[in-house]
Amino acid sequence: MKIILNTLKTINKILGYPALLVIIVYQKLLSADHAFWARPDKFRICTYYPSCSEFSKQAVKRFGLFPGAIMGFKRIIDCNPFSKAGHDPVPDYFTLKRYKGKDAKPVR
Numbered sequence: 001m002k003i004i005l006n007t008l009k010t011i012n013k014i015l016g017y018p019a020l021l022v023i024i025v026y027q028k029l030l031s032a033d034h035a036f037w038a039r040p041d042k043f044r045i046c047t048y049y050p051s052c053s054e055f056s057k058q059a060v061k062r063f064g065l066f067p068g069a070i071m072g073f074k075r076i077i078d079c080n081p082f083s084k085a086g087h088d089p090v091p092d093y094f095t096l097k098r099y100k101g102k103d104a105k106p107v108r
Helices: 002-029 052-063 067-077
Strands: none
Touching: 002 052, 002 067, 052 067
């Protein structure tokens, strides 16, 4: 049973690499906060730190494709004008709850 679980974890990590490539291409070409044409020091679009694409990239690296994609999708859904923006890092364990530390402050 342990061998099967380790194999599934390995497959999950391997499948994450193409997703990481897609996220990186999006960040370099299209993202208003990360692209070569963006000026995040003057005008920042994303109200969360790290941005949704960076959060998704870190989550996929840490947890693999499926859990990381779920966490990234949840973050994108939460990103709206009525959300409480601020510092929201990827947690050390899989969860869909938002970071609520003492130093969580709006980025704007």
